[in-house]
Amino acid sequence: MDVVTLRLGGELMAIPAECLREILEPVPVTRVPQAGNFIGGLINVRGVVVPLADLRVTFGMTLTEATPDTRMLVLELPIAGDEIVVAILADKVHDVTGLDPSTLEPIPPVGTRWPPDFVRGIGKWQGGFMILPDLERIFTQGAQKGSLSAVAEEGV
Amino acid sequence: MxxxxxxxxxxxxxxxxxxxxxxxxxxxxxxxxxxxxxxxxxxxxxxxxxxxxxxxxxxxxxxxxxxxxxxxxxxxxxxxxxxxxxxxxxxxxxxxxxxxxxxxxxxxxxxxxxxxxxxxxxxxxxxxPPGWSLVFRLGRQVLRLGGNPRLLLAELAELGAADIRARLAAIPALDALDPQDCCTGWQASLPATVPQTAIEDIFLFYRDDMQFNLQDAASAPDLPAAAQPPAEAPAPPVPAPSDPVPVPDPAVAPPAPVREAPAAAPANPPVAETMRVETGRLDELMDRVGELVIAEARLSALAQRFGDPSLLAVTEDIQRLSSGMRNATMSIRMVPIGSIMGRFRRLMRDLSQTLGKPIAFTTGGEDTELDKTVIELLADPLVHILRNSADHGLESAEARRAAGKPETGSIELAAAYSGAEVLITVRDDGRGLDAEAIRSQAIARNMITADAQLSQSETFRLIFEPGFSTAKKVTELSGRGVGLDVVKRTIETLRGQIDLASEPGKGATVTLRLPLTLAIVDGLQIEVGGENYTFPLAAVEECVELPPEFETEGRSSSFLNIRGGLVPFLRLRTLFAIREPVPPFQKVVIVSAGGQRIGLVVDRIVGNNQTVIKQLSRLHAHLKCFSGATILGDGSVALILDVPQLVSLGRAQEDRLRDQHGERAA
Known part of the structure; x- marks a missing residue:
């Protein structure tokens, strides 16, 4: 399969190219109050309002300021039966490369700080490692967590 | 086809x-x-x-x-x-x-x-009466000569012909079939009251070259056998391939009523000419208009920046046109709520018989118009509410007599406009809601704790929670605790709200408050801490300056005195966790929903503009304070504030304050 490689929070990540719709230079982000850090913004992608997510929150990485290399990737993901368009941040986008799914290795149970649920596997690229995040699961949980926290808020 | x-x-x-x-x-x-x-x-x-x-x-x-x-x-x-x-x-x-x-x-x-x-x-x-039995077969050439069997059949039907069937036996195999040949025969039976000449007249121009067999059914005892030859399939519509006219023409479909019009005249008011359009096309039109409105906002921002008078004039023209176009497009999508009220009359009639309770069902405000999507989604919740009123709300005739009420219970369904909302009320004059019973039921089902402090309206609202039912026994209609939570869910997806009021022994009223439209509204743009938000303008009552004594937070009372009325207010700055420093001269936007007013403190009022509502994605659907987002003239995104939700937040705060006061007094 083809993947897009990108750098985020000092790590190399790979996103399946089939779910990538486009790559944008950073556009103004509208903060969404009460939505939390993970999907905390909205952007305008040619007239369509698209939620912007920051995977660094999911993986517990340090949040850094945007650089000239920062990009927004617009993705189309199947979440709970629907195709949902979301954008994610990347510190730098490298290129598209072929990846043999059979070479993917599971995440080692010890010695990593990644939540294992959110990683589909580890691949090799240019002598280094790259993480394949499980975007479907990340966003499904993100949506659920959001509604749970809203319920908790109401309960107060 | x-x-x-x-x-x-x-x-x-x-x-x-x-x-x-x-x-x-x-x-x-x-x-x-x-x-x-x-x-x-x-x-x-x-x-x-x-x-x-x-x-x-x-x-x-x-x-x-x-x-x-x-x-x-x-x-x-x-x-x-x-x-x-x-x-x-x-x-x-x-x-x-x-x-x-x-x-x-x-x-x-x-x-x-x-x-x-x-x-x-x-x-x-x-x-x-036995009537006529007719079998005919037109000449093979009839289609080439410009004949139209469809019209013949229509005329026959007009004479009262029933049981029109095609006889397909003579149609050759497909490879031998010339689509211009008419190989189909027909048979029909006609009432005896039709004179023979009237039937024959229909075929006046075809008689030279056709088989025509008209018999008195009484003299043709073998008709049933002839009418249903086992080998023949049920008649399809007029055979398509032989049809000289390209067909999908709805005007052809109802042949009979056309000439009936004179008879209809006294009963039917004149009906405006209409045309059926696929909903998908309307949605597309609405999307285009939405894009136009956004482009217009950008143009207007540019024109303001350059200040060129001729450019400003054109911008104004386009503004006017796009706003007119928006209104026209929206009115196409509006459907009177009367279109679904009809089916409720049947429902209530059947319910009245099933339950053995006499019910007088009245409707009002049938002309109230709502977006088509809203109307469609509304039908099921209303059925649930009406059933519930009939089954739980109204007492039996004996109980009503004992309570000194008329035996016939009344249920009223009414709709009315109220600002940017439509109110739909279902009112019954039954026993009303029993707050104590609801409370103990909710405790028994672990929905609330035994010491929960709930206001009356909060208690009533429990009946819309999943799994709730106070019915003593489960009836066919209700009592299973399924239904009302569906109502709540549906109304929430429509960004609407449910209110319940009740007086014991006198009846209960369910009020559904729904937004007028889901597509484009007039908006009031405001700014807090450098962020832009939009209010639906129809919900805004007025804007006032925040009195200096409220400049900073920390005062226990959060009520404004608006011409003698106390209006609670919320600070958007606090609500949205904005840390920017507080500017001087904050403004308060007074909004109302469901007859309640609250004030919202903002930094600056930017102005009003047309607002294209973009639904928030599923990932943000849980956010209560926003009904959607829109795109501003500079291309940035602004969130649209959900006024009914904010009002209920303000009311909750008011209730809390009042309860605190009450406790102190006690």
Missing amino acids: DEEIGGLFRQEAAELMASLERGLLDLERAPKDRAIIDAVFRDLHTIKGSGAMFGFAALARFVHEFESVFDNLRQGTHGVDQAVIAVALRSCDHIGRLIEAPEGAEAASAELLDALRLAASGETAAAP
Whole structure:
């Protein structure tokens, strides 16, 4: 399969190219109050309002300021039966490369700080490692967590 | 093409059946009204005519008999009574089944017809007169010569022909078939009252080259066998390949009613000309208008920046045009709520009988218009609420008599505009809600803790939670605790709200508050801490300056004195966790929803603009304070504030404050 490689929070990540719709230079982000850090913004992608997510929150990485290399990737993901368009941040986008799914290795149970649920596997690229995040699961949980926290808020 | 035409017929038939049902229910109230009987007759006639055209033979046969019964009623041999209406309503349902599954449903036809005849005329029910039996086959060349069998069939149907069937035996195999040859024959039966010459006249121009066999059915005892030759398939619509005209033309579908118009004149008010359009196209139009409005906002921002007078003039023109276009487009999507109220009358009638409670059901505000999408989604929740009122709300006739109330319970369904919202109320005069019973039930089901402090309206709202039911026993209709939570969910997806009010012994009122539209609104743009938000303008009552004593937070009281009225207020800055420093001269936007007002403190009021509502994605659907997002003139995104939600937040705060005061006083 083809993947897009990108750098985020000092790590190399790979996103399946089939779910990538486009790559944008950073556009103004509208903060969404009460939505939390993970999907905390909205952007305008040619007239369509698209939620912007920051995977660094999911993986517990340090949040850094945007650089000239920062990009927004617009993705189309199947979440709970629907195709949902979301954008994610990347510190730098490298290129598209072929990846043999059979070479993917599971995440080692010890010695990593990644939540294992959110990683589909580890691949090799240019002598280094790259993480394949499980975007479907990340966003499904993100949506659920959001509604749970809203319920908790109401309960107060 | 068969599918397309069949679909057209189904659509038309559904409308006719709704009209028929309405007519029958009207007739129940005014049994002597000739105009209504005529209207019912007309509906039946049209269903029969188009049914026969489209090959629904079983349907046509059934409706023909149904129609004969009403014809007798129309002739005044026997009045319309409850019994007739009851069977007629069942027959109306049967028509629906005959359209959906003619094979399975036809068995019940005879039984219903017998019941119908019995109810309508008792002793006078002689067998229908035998009538004519007609078999004909047009010349092979007829299509090439410009003949149109469809018109012939329409004319036959107009004479009262039933059971029109195509005879397909002579059609050759496909490879030998010349589509311009007419190989189909037809057969039909006509009432005896039709003069022979009238039938023959129809074929005046075809007689030279056709087979034509008209027999008195009485003298042709073998008709049943001839009418249903086992080898022949049920007649399809006029065979497509041989049709010289390209067909999908809805105007052809209802042949019968056209000439009936003069008879209809006294009963029907003049109807505006209409045309059916796919909803998808309307949605597309709305999207385009939305984009236009956004582009217009950008243009207007540019024009302001350059300040060129001619550019400003053009911008103003375009603003006016786009706002006019927006209104026109939206009005296309608006449907009066009366369009779904009709079916509730039937529901209440049936409920009244099932429950054995006399119910007077009244409706009001049928003209109130809502977006089509909203109307469609609203039907099911209303059914639940009405059922609930009839089943739980209203007492039995004996209990009502004992309580000194009229035996007939009343349920009222009404709709009305209120600012940017439409209020739909269901009011009954039954026993009302029992707050204590609801509370103990909720505690028993672990929905609240035993010491929970709930206001009365909060307690009432518990009945909309999943799994809740106070009914002592489960009836067929309600009591399973399923239903009202569905209502709540649906109304919430529509960004609406439910309110409940009740007076013990006097009745309960359920109020649904729904936004007028889901697409474009006039908005008031405001700014807090450098962030832009938009209020729906229709919900905004006024804007005032924040009195200096409230500049900073920390005062216990958060009420403003607006011309003598106390209005609670919320700080958007606090609500949205904005840390920017507080500027001087903050403003308060006073908004209202459901008759309640609250103030919202903002930094600056930017101005009003047309706002295209973009739904928030599922990932943000849980956010309560926003009803959507929009794109501003500079291309950035602004969130649209959900006024009803904010108002209820403000009210909750007010309730809390009041409770605190109450406790202190106690």
